[in-house]
Amino acid sequence: MTAVSDVSSHAMARARWRPAEIAFWVLAASCAFLFPSRYLIMTDIIRLALFTLSLDLILGYAGIVSLGHAAFFGVGAYSAGLMALHGIINEPVIALVVAGLIAMALGFLTSFLVIRGVDLTRLMVTLGIALLLEALGERFSNITGGTDGLQGIEMQPILGLFAFDMFGKTGFFYSLIVLFLLFLLARRIVNSPFGLSLRAIKNNPLRASAIGVPVNRRLIAIYTVAAFYAGIAGALFTQTTALASLDVFAFEKSADLMLVLVIGGTGYLYGGLIGAVVFKMLQEVFQTITPQYWLFWIGLVLVVIVLVGRDRMHRWALWLPNLVIRQVTGRKAVVTVPESEAP
């Protein structure tokens, strides 16, 4: 082992595929054959994972705290729904990309509002945009279907070959493939020099601009990309459930999303994926215990996570896997604690 000397070799070393990552994806794919009766919930997890990945890009890598990320999810969901409903674009894959692009356009336009001001203003503006869209959706209920949502969406077969079936098998594989492809893209982005500059901005915007990183342009770029991801997640939601209603914009959705990301850990891509799995399981458990009051337990989880400290929690969670890795391979653990949040 040679010591990593400069930034580029360090970055290259970080970007290399590790056995644990390959194992993760093999495991994810094999879930399809392990639990053939639970396609619907697994699809749900994948959608959530993609949505969380999107938040991780702006929160974990660029440090933008957003309370209204559901806005892009909602725009993606409604675009896909409306396109399918009115037969504008029937082919799901193209519709998916177009829905993502529409969300991306909105993300680009709103990014100029978001990069202005400090954390609190950002919170307000992101929250305000989501609420604004919700109000708009209610206002134009003749288009959006109001609180009832879009009715009677019928999806065409994917690429004209694979029809959506009632058990959700097609939907599951479709979502998994989309997630994997977008994950590869995100992995490429965060390990590129662009991704490194984002981290620099997150750690200290002033210093980043002093070493020549165009802070605002980088933030606009990553915000736009994240909006694209969220739009795709929303479109997947509509396509796999044939549903789109106004609560896609709800504040609870954005808040839940933060919880998912925090459970998984911010600042590394698998955080969103792991968080989505854990969150859905927690939700299932709480909903079976107290169907009506599960919000209380979700709140309690949030409070406990913050009070215990996110870093400490992740160290505990990683203690066992790291121990196993050390014992088996006899080298330093590869699964590391995600970068800590500077106050």
Next chain:
Amino acid sequence: MTTLFTILFDGVAYGMLLFVLACGLAVTLGLMNFVNLAHGAFAMTGGYICAVLVNNSGWPFFAALPLAFVSAAAIGVALERTLYRHLYTRSHLDQVLFTIGLTFMSVAAVDYIMGSSRIFIKLPAALEGQFDFFGVGIGRYRLMIIVICGLLTVALQLILAKTRFGSRLRAAVDDPRAASGLGINVPQVFAFTFAFGCGLAGLGGALSAEILGLDPYFPLKFMIYFLIVVTVGGSSSITGPFLASLLLGIGDVAGKYYVPKMGPFVIYTIMIVILIWRPNGLFGRTAAR
């Protein structure tokens, strides 16, 4: 013309109410740079305590109001001492997560204890109905709100401007480090102010049951309004949030009257435009730290 005055009157009453509800938040934010999204939960607590006292125990309304203040303040100070104070130095993300968690817990807990439907507080007969004042319909209850909140605002302004505690508080808001260097016990000042702000929110919650509607989702529904007051008004004085609340109250009532179909659209648009134009609030003096 008379409808204009009625809208103005209702808007002022609404705005004053929002100010009492939200001014505690301005202090939390200005003094400790702490993002407290759970502020509405204290308001809801005060409202429900008042409702239980009046409806179930038969207390007179005006006796229950101070108790709503005291109990919300007591809960506030207890939480501040046990939980909140650990989070002052943490990142905004942690603060947001923590207070959202608290809000969710309060929503579900109140839902569990009191049921999910909207509750009403039995008002004394003297406060019901309205009377004509030069042709303008004046609601008695709203008039009472304007009187109470107006007095509170004047009292707050006097405390802040004239008393020793007020000058300590202003010093701590301006620069906590320099203030503690001068021997001001900043955490203590903050605990007092936090409790007082929570108490005011509790009082506001009790007063608002009639106008805003009180149900378990109150903290989530009105969170955005409180935040608008604080961000638009800036957190460096109380005049800023006061003017922002009046603006918001009048704007909301007028918007609902003249363009009812647009709903809350008007308010959110105005807020976003103002925040783009002045990211630190309309009346903010300094950049937020």
